[in-house]
Amino acid sequence: MMAERPPADLAIARNRQISSITRQLIELIQRIWRTLSAATIADDLEGEAGAAIVAAVVAGQITAAQGAQAFVAGAMAEQGASAIPEALLIAEAFGGIAPDGGPLETLLFLPAIGVQSRLAAGMTAEQAMIGGLADMARYAATSVADAGRSADQTGMTAQRGCVAYMRVVTLPACSRCIVLAGQMYSYSEGFLRHPNCDCQTLPLREAEWAAVQTPEQLYASMSEAERRRVFTVSGSDAIDAGADVGQVVNARRGMSVAHLYGRNLQVTSEATTKRSIYGGRLRRAGGEFAKVSGQRYSRSTTPRLMPEEIFRIADDRDEQLRLLRRYGYIV
Template sequence: MSLQTLPEAASRYAVEQRYEIGAAVHAVSRLWRGMRDDFDASYARVEPALLAVLFTAQERVADGALAYVPDVLGDPPAPLYESAGSRFVGVAGDGLPVASMAYGAVVQAKAAVAQGLDVAEALARGGRHLTLTAGTMLSDTGRAAEKVSGGAHRVRKWTRMLNPPSCGRCVILAGKTSWQSEAFDRHPGCDCRNVPASEDTGEDARTDPKAYLDGLSEDEQERVLGSKANGQAFRDGADMNQLINAYRRKGAVRAAQINGQGIKYTREGTTRRGHAYWQMSQAQYIREQSVFRDGTKYYRLKAPRLMPETIYKTAKDPADAKRLLKLYGWIV
């Protein structure tokens, strides 16, 4: 997997930002370990140092982002305005105070106790919440500073760049181009970056989803795509977008028993607007089951869309597996 076609400044920036954010998250996690069973009292002792870490990291991440844009552009004209990393301190990506975001970990811990977890388990849940939201907040800070610096340097469009290792949801968005005014599409924990669109050659694995997946080991492909069967399906020609989007809604992949045999299936892609609907409709036995209204304006197939795991279990041979992968809309 070659990572040499993006500007060196973009590669260096991604590494530096990951280091800054990782160091801050590690420090926050260490401070959280000072929490005790008196949640509010112990948090009052921890909070000053914890916020100092987050505020310092915000400023450093923002300063790095502000310097990155003119660096990656090479020799841009004088900026329309100046900014400073200190202006991005204290506010999270949703516009709420960072202090409120951090205290959310205490709220999570209290909720866990109310659900019957012991103190250690509750604090562990609160700690996971804190590290996830802290990492997301710092990535948001960097992206906000990138956009501010982009506006100052007249950048009109951006290309989304992976910051490996990346999850499936991020992989299928790699290389997506957006306007300066568009919000960055991200999930909690996302650390993808932006590159001024004119500076991306389109050949780097971090902005080419298929190139990124092709460059991974089989184990890593299976991690990104959700299962060993999905990894095999990808290597057999399945579309990565179909595989990853099968999981985009909580509970979208389900288990069932049909004729005494366990299967895994999804409803994703089975409405009339979905690719799987048209592929599956070619089979007579599926067409005979007709469609139903799913409580919304959409009609979808009654027949379940078998997941690759079930397809490989039931296929007679590799050729039959590929036939079924295509029938159920995994191979486009």
């Protein structure tokens, strides 16, 4: 028999925490953006203003990650499970990485290209800059929310009492999120998200949830028109042809791919310099580094797995914890 579900208050509070971090970040970005010019936007974002925005977003990511372990421990304690984690999360490991796994600096330069494109299309400088600010706000908010969720899932893995999570949706929300509200997944199952998604996880102790529909069951119950509206025509065609729903919906695209552990896996080059936590561990273990043209520090020649790839390929929690330690997300 399924245990009574805990209230979603903790998840809602965590959502508000991330939202507060994001609001403060966007306010700072707006202040910086007001000092920039459409005519010099590329130079501005390659210079001190761009560095200030990147630093602010990294700080927001780390702050979001810092709250993860307390959030998971609180959820476990509320359900009568041990609140003591098996490993400690390294919040700094979640900073500086874009939602697509690439360099955050690259993502946060894209608004400059957007401004230039709008100018070329005939928009006024003011219109182009407003659009560029909207782009920057979206990228920044998504980067912070994604870092928080990734840290939450890592925290769940480090808490053996946690076996699942429930998706908590706070309105307003898009149809992709609404159809998944209240659904439960294994603690290591990837979180379906998209740019600007602010849905939250609620860590659960429950071991069974047979009565809860899976994403595939939800998709099967939808009309063809609703499928095409929610997943797009090409997305629904791909799912009908056998594609995984999570891979179609998941907003994390564009990561580089490396052949590791006998398969092609998504990796990131971020936080792999000798000065990073992961890089320092790798250096002490005899790892190799190489200078990358145009970059200040040498980077590891060994790809770094993203947390969601670790959850996907590892067979059990012990292996997940081993890989999370190896790649510098926990200690």
